[in-house]
Amino acid sequence: MKRISSYIAVTGALLSFAFGQAQQESADSKQEVEKMIEKYRAAFLRQDIPTLEKTWADDYVFVNAFGEVLTKAQRLANLKSGATTLESINEEEKPTVRVYQNSAVATNRVTLKGQYSGQPVSGQYRSTLVWVKGPNGWQLVANQLTPLAAK
Numbered sequence: 001m002k003r004i005s006s007y008i009a010v011t012g013a014l015l016s017f018a019f020g021q022a023q024q025e026s027a028d029s030k031q032e033v034e035k036m037i038e039k040y041r042a043a044f045l046r047q048d049i050p051t052l053e054k055t056w057a058d059d060y061v062f063v064n065a066f067g068e069v070l071t072k073a074q075r076l077a078n079l080k081s082g083a084t085t086l087e088s089i090n091e092e093e094k095p096t097v098r099v100y101q102n103s104a105v106a107t108n109r110v111t112l113k114g115q116y117s118g119q120p121v122s123g124q125y126r127s128t129l130v131w132v133k134g135p136n137g138w139q140l141v142a143n144q145l146t147p148l149a150a151k
Contacts, residue, residue, distance in 0.1 A: 029099040033131050036138045037097075037106060040129075041089050047079055056140050057132065063144040064116045065125055078117055086114035092124065102133040109148070124148040 036055070043051035053076065060072040070078070078084035088111070095108040106129040113122045130142040 026099045029104065029133070030097045032133075032138055033097050033099065033104045033106060034095065036131065036140075037095055037129065040140065041091075045086055045089060047085065049076065049079060052076070052079070054136070054139075057134075060140060061142045063142075065121055065145040065147050066116070066119060068117060070117070083118040084114075084116050086112060088113045095129075104131040104133075104138070105129070106131065112145075123150070 039051070040055050042048075043055065053072075056072045056075070058072060060075075062070045062075055064070060075084070090111040092109040092111055095106045097104055097106045106127075108127050109124060110127050111124050115121060124147075126146045126148060128142075128144045128146075129140060131138050132141050133139075
């Protein structure tokens with residue numbers, strides 16, 4: 001009976017330690033993703049192509065506010081040609097970031113002013129970003145903008 005009690009106590013302690021460590025890793029990952037979101041926003045406003053090339057995964061997919069699906073290559077071409085430019089990206093709320101091991105989903109509400117694929121955009125949008133942590137750190141694999149109706 002003592003052996004079983006000892007086993008249960010040790011197992012409980014190890015599980016508590018592992019759970020606590022997992023929570024800390026999740027909190028650290030959340031902070032890393034929040035920093036990547038800010039870095040991404042700043043790079044987009046500056047049209048910093050080298051940073052965006054590193055930020056977007058090779059199989060990155062973007063669904064713009066018009067419902068068009070664009071690849072990494074298409075987005076980069078739009079930026080380089082001037083078809084996509086943003087004057088401002090204002091966060092209307094702090095992003096909600098949920099981490100799932102080596103991936104994270106971030107949502108928030110933003111106000112944009114500029115153009116996507118040569119079409120003007122201005123107003124509030126719901127933004128969803130999907131990040132994956134791989135050998136190159138956190139990379140954006142998908143994001144979508146949904147226009148919000150004026151209230």
